[in-house]
Amino acid sequence: MDINLSSEDLAFRDEVRSFFEENKIKSGEDYFSWRLGWFEKAREKGGWDVPKWPEKFGGPGWSPTQHYIWEQETAKANIPFDLPFGLGMLAPILMNYGNQEQQDRFLPDIRDRKVNWCQGYSEPGAGSDLANLKTKAVLSDDGTYYTVNGSKIWTTLAHVADWIFCLTRTDDSGIKQQGITFLLFPMKQEGIEVKPIITLGGSHTVNTVHFTDVKVPVENRIGEEGKGWTYAKGLLEHERTGLAGLSKSLVELEQLKDNARSIQRGNGNLMDNSSYRSKVGELEIDLLATEFTELRSLASAAAGGEPGPESSILKLKGTEIKQRIQKLTVEASGIYSSAWGDKGVGPSFAKGGTAGYLNSRYFTIYGGASEVQKDIVAKKVLGLTKGSSK
């Protein structure tokens, strides 16, 4: 064991830093053309536009340490926004279970950030119990297309998505994990209705999506009919690691401390207040530990392939940490935490701080609620069979 970065890793870090520095957005530059140009240059670096993709599909083939360095540096630098749905969620499924034709058809557009994807998993009756889904897909008599009917909920950015990857039910005669089929289809077509859901923070990111007789050609099916659950499951574990967001939390923690220091109290500031400081301290200690849990998990993933059930710990701790940062921001805002809307009275971080906190309650619910995550850990890691997810 050695905590020091090797000279190669240090060189890599410097290379990443100078890449970010050289490709910063210039004042007056159009954001969207800068964004596409940025990914173009990242691609020329040897797959830096798709860091998590395997080398076989054009990824950089980094070591776990290099991934960790990348995460850390991207959290600090001002790099263009990216969405996880196509790049991080669908792409691995296409690579593992899609046929050559599907890979050729969909992966390039995902890589070029040309097509926005959304994820059609949760349903009104299928939240934590995701396999309980009811959206029906019926194969036509001639076997050329499916007709999809049903509803999805919590579909992030469905209102701006071009395509959806969707879990549908083609057979309900067996156990509910069977008979699920994985389909891809365009969002902008007749029979698809997207309705916004406004969250407590007052924002519109998630939606309900209704399908009425949506026709999907069979060539848009991933893998075999009825095997969709198997394909999605590996992805969910992927998603659970990605949700920890620790590098970002480390940056936000420093921001939190700066914010608290800007609140003058007597001759000092809010960080001199013992109860507040203790909470920030406890948070930081948790973060220091969780950061290394993530590193250990990355290392074991590199040795053994897919991240295993231990990634559940990361989602549990990582999301809780994010919520605590938000809560402490609200507390730092003091009386101004109750101001709402655009007026923005009080310190600059108060504006939006409370909305951020309210929306952050979602972190321990989506991608598998914390209670379900703990059931998974109990069952798969501790080997306890009498869990609550029967």
Place this chain on the structure above:
Amino acid sequence: MNFELSEEQKMIQQSVERFVQENYDLSNRIKISSEDPGFSKEYWSSMAELGWLGLVFSEEDGGFGGNQIDTLVLMEQFGKGLVLEPFLANVVLGGGSIKRGASKEIKDSIIPSLIDGSLQITLAYAEEQSRFDIEDVATAAREENSGFIINGKKSMVLNAESADKIVVVARTSGSQVDEEGITLFVVDADAEGIEKENFPTVDGLRASEIIFKDVKVESTSLIGEKDKGFSILQAVVNDAILALAAEAVGAMEVLYKDTVEYTQQREQFDHPLSDFQVLQHRMVDMFMEYEQCKSLLFRATMETVQDPSLSQRTVHALKHLIGKSGIFVGESAVQLHGGMGVTEELRIGHFFKRLLVIDSQFGNADFHLDKFTSL
């Protein structure tokens, strides 16, 4: 010792409960909150007619001679509907300041109109730098000729948008954080030199930032003695804490009961959510916090009615527990409702927001824990 309400109090409790049931479903609340002035004038008149606005004023002032227990009865029920009408700002804050130290003339000019609902008042005490320290007052009132000139800025003033009168806390001597040297004045809300910036709050209510620029007030507008306003302010703030705690207890009751009901209906993994032990225990915790808050609310309120000079420590304890437990109950209700809990569509999110705001008003959980342990 007796925890029974009087017959009159029981009648009021039932009447407020009915009012909330009939008028405060979620969609109606959202509608009222989104339209000016942010509450229903019709409901406000009804509250006046039912005598609720006069409950805690002395008979001499035209009220019914009630005390903080009557406010508790009202506010707990208000909390179950997230009532928007500005009872706290008018009766507890503005009216509470007037009744505690104003001259007979001022009382006569304000309290009867407040009780009949024709006049609105509020209290401007907090400032940008003061955070939760009510003695931290920079807004200055300078004596000049027969009156005072007020200059400064007040923050997060509730109901200022609708107020006809504002009780303003100003410094007449001493340094910025001295308890001595604080004076309360009542001013017309439209007096020359007053500038308001109005905005909504997280819980759907309204507040304002107010700038006082060379605002002239007569010395007859002074409440209590010059430089001695702190004890009035402290008593008013304590009453506000008791009132908000009662409202919070009402809100917590709705949250835990809604959660128990929802988890019995919602099925996942072929079982109602309420079958899962981990969720059952979380709901038991919510219930326990609610009951404990209610107990401490009764304790602090009864002690204050008995002798306010001896209840300060318990009031701090109460506000600490209400802040901490209120957020716990709110976060738990959201968690157990899953994704639906994080939307505007169910009422629990709105109750959670109100509890969050209550923690930020008159000192949060940390602030009162510090005060409690230092007394």
